[in-house]
Amino acid sequence: MKPEGVKHKNYEILNLIGYGLAKFDDDFVKQFGFKNKSAFYNYIVENKIAESVGTVKNRQDLFDPFFDNGRKGWWQKGNAYIHRKILIDNLFGTLDISEFSQIVKLYLTENFKLKIEQKAEINPILKSKFKQLQITGQEAEIYFLNNYKSISIFENGKLEDARLFGDGYDFQIEVSPIFYLAEVKGVRANSGSIRITQNEYLKAKEYKEKYILSVVCNLNDVPKITTIENPLKNLNFSVKEIINKQINYHSENIKW
Numbered sequence: 001m002k003p004e005g006v007k008h009k010n011y012e013i014l015n016l017i018g019y020g021l022a023k024f025d026d027d028f029v030k031q032f033g034f035k036n037k038s039a040f041y042n043y044i045v046e047n048k049i050a051e052s053v054g055t056v057k058n059r060q061d062l063f064d065p066f067f068d069n070g071r072k073g074w075w076q077k078g079n080a081y082i083h084r085k086i087l088i089d090n091l092f093g094t095l096d097i098s099e100f101s102q103i104v105k106l107y108l109t110e111n112f113k114l115k116i117e118q119k120a121e122i123n124p125i126l127k128s129k130f131k132q133l134q135i136t137g138q139e140a141e142i143y144f145l146n147n148y149k150s151i152s153i154f155e156n157g158k159l160e161d162a163r164l165f166g167d168g169y170d171f172q173i174e175v176s177p178i179f180y181l182a183e184v185k186g187v188r189a190n191s192g193s194i195r196i197t198q199n200e201y202l203k204a205k206e207y208k209e210k211y212i213l214s215v216v217c218n219l220n221d222v223p224k225i226t227t228i229e230n231p232l233k234n235l236n237f238s239v240k241e242i243i244n245k246q247i248n249y250h251s252e253n254i255k256w
Contacts, residue, residue: 010049011220012133013107017044018059019088020104022067024097031101032116047112080222083143090142091129103130140186140216141170143223148173151227153180153212168203169211180210187217196237204232 020028021037029040041053050056064073066085074081092100098119103126105116132138141163148154148171157173157180169181181203185194194215196204204211213231216223228234 013049013104013111014055014059015063015084015088016104016107016133017049017056018061018063019085020100021056021060022063022069022071022073024100025069027097028101031097032105047108047114049108049112083139083146083219083223086146087139087142091132095126099126102126106130107133136186136188136219137184139219140223141184143186143216143219144171144182144184144214144225147225148182148214151214151225153227153229154182166199168197168199168201173212178210180212181207182212182214184214184216186219187215188220190218192217195240196231201232201237204230208233 026037029035029037032040032043034040034043038053041056044050044056045053050059061073062077062081063085064071065075065077066082092103095103102118102120102122105118106122106127107130108114109116145159145161148157148159154173154175157175160172160174161170162172162181163170168183170184171182173180173182183196183200183204185196187194194213196213204213209230211230213228213235215226215228217226218224
């Protein structure tokens with residue numbers, strides 16, 4: 001049995017496969033050239049994406065309750081794993097079966113070196129969304145967006161997304177008359193360190209108790225949000241200087 005909080009080595013692709021099977025059913029496996037699910041399951045096992053056919057079926061069972069497909073799956077788990085569906089929905093939920101299958105095929109060719117023919121060219125936006133799948137911070141932020149009202153201090157708050165500004169916090173949450181700044185960090189297991197940037201440090205220093213560090217841990221299983229007010233006061237941080245080399249390309253002087 002896999003220890004609690006330990007990420008399955010093929011976590012992302014198994015979630016994508018389970019989602020595809022639950023949402024598109026037999027039509028999903030036909031996108032890969034298989035006539036039935038049994039042949040597709042065996043293909044997944046033979047290529048060491050899953051240890052057994054049961055592993056693949058279990059991943060479909062996890063997603064089945066969230067789709068109107070006539071199967072109950074792991075209904076007794078309630079919404080314990082719905083965060084996995086929400087993450088995939090946010091990235092790929094509007095895709096049709098052909099486009100979603102392209103994402104799964106891209107993952108299999110890039111990470112498992114399988115030779116799978118794409119029936120059409122993958123557009124750049126899909127490739128960009130694909131890159132977001134493995135970013136822990138993205139998953140944590142999506143979970144926070146869907147669950148921040150479960151935190152007592154934010155229960156009656158109005159959230160505004162500030163991620164595009166890059167100003168040291170992810171969200172502003174107005175709980176009148178107070179404006180809180182929430183910075184979200186993700187941790188795969190139940191324990192682990194987090195890091196903050198210089199921008200985040202300065203914002204936390206400026207806003208003190210109104211700056212709320214929100215750590216979403218246990219992303220591999222059932223996530224939990226822990227909030228720390230005034231994190232510079234209540235956590236110990238050590239300085240680690242990292243010098244990044246940035247390369248820019250300049251054109252010649254042109255009269256426009």
